[in-house]
Amino acid sequence: RILIIDFGSQVTQLIARRVREAGVYCEIVPFNLAEEVFPTYGAKGVILSGGPASVAETGTPRAPQAVFDSGVPVLGICYGQMTMAEQLGGTVESGHHREFGRADLNVVAPSLLFTGVWEDKSKNVVWMSHGDRITQMPQGFRIIGISENAPYAAIADETRHYYGLMFHPEVVHTPQGGKVLKNFVRNICGCAGDWSMAAYRDETIGKLRAQIGQSRVICGLSGGVDSSVAAVLIHEAIGDQLTCVFVDHGLMRKDEATQVVGLFRDHYNIPLVHVDASDTFLSALDGVDDPEVKRKTIGKLFIDVFEAEAEKIGGADFLAQGTLYPDVIESVSFSGGPSVTIKSHHNVGGLPERMNMKLVEPLRELFKDEVRALGRELGLPETFVGRHPFPGPGLAIRCPGGVTREKLDILRQADAVYLDEIRKAGLYDEIWQAFAVLLPVKTVGVMGDGRTYEYVVALRAVTSVDGMTADFFPYDMNFLGRAATRIINEVRGVNRVVYDVTSKPPGTIEWE
Ligand code: XMP
Numbered sequence: 113r114i115l116i117i118d119f120g121s122q123v124t125q126l127i128a129r130r131v132r133e134a135g136v137y138c139e140i141v142p143f144n145l146a147e148e149v150f151p152t153y154g155a156k157g158v159i160l161s162g163g164p165a166s167v168a169e170t171g172t173p174r175a176p177q178a179v180f181d182s183g184v185p186v187l188g189i190c191y192g193q194m195t196m197a198e199q200l201g202g203t204v205e206s207g208h209h210r211e212f213g214r215a216d217l218n219v220v221a222p223s224l225l226f227t228g229v230w231e232d233k234s235k236n237v238v239w240m241s242h243g244d245r246i247t248q249m250p251q252g253f254r255i256i257g258i259s260e261n262a263p264y265a266a267i268a269d270e271t272r273h274y275y276g277l278m279f280h281p282e283v284v285h286t287p288q289g290g291k292v293l294k295n296f297v298r299n300i301c302g303c304a305g306d307w308s309m310a311a312y313r314d315e316t317i318g319k320l321r322a323q324i325g326q327s328r329v330i331c332g333l334s335g336g337v338d339s340s341v342a343a344v345l346i347h348e349a350i351g352d353q354l355t356c357v358f359v360d361h362g363l364m365r366k367d368e369a370t371q372v373v374g375l376f377r378d379h380y381n382i383p384l385v386h387v388d389a390s391d392t393f394l395s396a397l398d399g400v401d402d403p404e405v406k407r408k409t410i411g412k413l414f415i416d417v418f419e420a421e422a423e424k425i426g427g428a429d430f431l432a433q434g435t436l437y438p439d440v441i442e443s444v445s446f447s448g449g450p451s452v453t454i455k456s457h458h459n460v461g462g463l464p465e466r467m468n469m470k471l472v473e474p475l476r477e478l479f480k481d482e483v484r485a486l487g488r489e490l491g492l493p494e495t496f497v498g499r500h501p502f503p504g505p506g507l508a509i510r511c512p513g514g515v516t517r518e519k520l521d522i523l524r525q526a527d528a529v530y531l532d533e534i535r536k537a538g539l540y541d542e543i544w545q546a547f548a549v550l551l552p553v554k555t556v557g558v559m560g561d562g563r564t565y566e567y568v569v570a571l572r573a574v575t576s577v578d579g580m581t582a583d584f585f586p587y588d589m590n591f592l593g594r595a596a597t598r599i600i601n602e603v604r605g606v607n608r609v610v611y612d613v614t615s616k617p618p619g620t621i622e623w624e
Pocket residue numbers: 439442455456457458459501502503504505545579580616619620621622623624
C-alpha cells in the first residue's frame with residue numbers, strides 16, 4: 113500500500129483517487145502526523161502532495177526523514193518535489209512568478225515513471241501550478257522532463273527510485289497523468305494492483321464496526337445516491353443499531369418522498385422514520401433570501417429534527433451522513449491553505465457547533481462515481497445508483513431569492529416535466545445532473561389572445577465526472593424547444609423558459 117503525505121493541496125484527494133483507480137490501496141496522512149504514522153504503516157511507496165507553502169521560507173513543512181532513510185520509492189509533486197529536493201541536499205528558491213495552467217512537457221531522458229506513457233515524445237500536455245523552483249538538483253538526480261518555464265519539470269534518481277514532478281499528474285488536465293501515477297505505484301513501488309471497491313467495502317465495514325461499537329446511529333436520507341449508499345453500507349456493518357430518518361423538508365422533488373420511503377422500507381427492510389417537517393422548514397425560510405442564510409437555516413433545522421428523532425428512539429451517539437469529498441473541499445477552508453469556502457454544503461459547513469452527536473461519514477474520501485461503484489457493490493438497484501445528485505437543501509437553492517409554497521409547487525411541476533422529457537429522449541444517463549430553476553422574475557407573454565405576466569424557468573443540465581468541474585450539456589435545439597413548450601403548456605405560472613449555458617467554473621452547478 114501507498115502512503116500519501118498531504119501538504120495541503122486542493123487536489124490531494126485526486127492523487128488518492130488515481131492510486132485507487134490503479135487498483136492500489138492508499139491512505140492520506142496530513143504532514144504533521146506523518147512522522148508518527150509512517151514507521152508502522154508498511155508503505156511500499158510514498159507520494160508527497162503539493163501544497164500552498166514555499167520551501168524557501170522558514171518553518172514550512174517537511175517530509176519525515178524516516179521516509180528517505182527507509183529506502184521506499186518516493187514521488188514528490190509540486191511542493192512535494194521541492195521539499196524532497198531540499199531535504200536531499202538540493203537548492204530551492206522562491207519563484208519570481210507563480211506558474212499556473214497548461215504547459216508542454218518535453219521528455220528528455222528515459223525513466224521508469226514515463227515508460228509507456230510519454231517515452232520520447234515532446235509536447236505532452238501537463239497542468240502546472242507552482243511557485244518555487246529548483247536551482248540545484250540533489251546528488252544522484254537528473255532531469256527527465258522540461259517545459260518552457262520549468263527546466264526541472266520532472267527529475268529522477270532511478271537508483272533510489274525518487275521522482276519529482278513540478279506539474280500535477282493527478283488532475284484531468286494532465287490527460288496521461290493517471291498512467292504516470294499507475295507506473296509509480298505498480299511498476300516502481302511493486303504494488304499488485306488487485307485492490308477493488310469490494311475491498312473498500314469490506315475495509316470500511318470493519319472500520320465502521322470499530323468506530324461505532326455497540327452505539328446507536330441515526331442516518332439522514334435525502335433520496336440521493338450518497339445518503340442511500342451510506343445507509344446501506346452502515347446497515348451492513350451494524351444492522352439494526354442503525355435508524356434511518358427521512359426528513360421531508362417540503363423542498364423535495366415531485367413524488368420523491370414516496371419513492372424513498374417505499375424503497376427503504378419495502379426493498380431493503382431497513383428501519384425508517386418518515387418525518388413531515390415541511391411547515392417548520394418553510395416557516396423558518398419565510399422572508400430569507402440570502403443563499404448562505406438559507407443553507408445554514410436548513411442545515412440547523414435538519415440537526416434539530418435529527419436530535420428530536422434520536423431522542424424518541426432512546427438516543428443516538430452518531431449521526432451518519434453521505435458526505436463526499438467534493439462537499440468537504442468546497443465547504444472547508446483549510447488552515448493556511450488556498451482553499452476558500454464556496455458554499456456551506458448543508459451536510460458539512462452548515463452544521464451547528466453545538467451538535468451533540470458524533471459524525472460517521474464513510475464516503476468522505478470518495479468521489480461520486482466511486483460512490484456509485486460502491487452502491488453497485490452493495491447491490492443497490494441500477495435505477496437508484498444512477499440517479500442524478502440532489503442537494504441537501506433541496507429545491508430551496510433552486511428558487512433564487514425568497515422561497516414560498518407557491519413557487520415550490522411551480523418549480524416541482526416544471527422540474528418533473530423537464531426530467532420526463534430527458535428520460536423520453538434517452539438522455540438521463542448521459543447527463544450528470546439536470547434540473548429546473550424558478551427565477552424570481554416575471555416577464556410578459558401572450559397566450560391565446562391574452563397578456564400573461566408570469567415566472568421564468570431556467571433549465572440546467574451539466575456533464576461532469578466529479579461535480580468539481582462541469583460543462584453545460586449540448587442539447588439539440590429541438591429537444592429544448594419541446595421541453596419549453598411542454599413546461600409552458602402544462603405548468604401554470606410559467607410563461608418563459610431559458611437554458612443555462614454556463615460551465616463550472618465560473619458558475620457552480622446549483623444556482624445558489
Ligand atoms: P455546486 O452547486 O457547488 O454543486 O457546483 C456541486 C454538487 O454538489 C451538490 N450540492 C450539494 N449536495 N448538500 C449536498 O448534499 C449541499 O448543500 C449541496 N450543495 C450543492 C450539487 O447538487 C452538485 O451535484
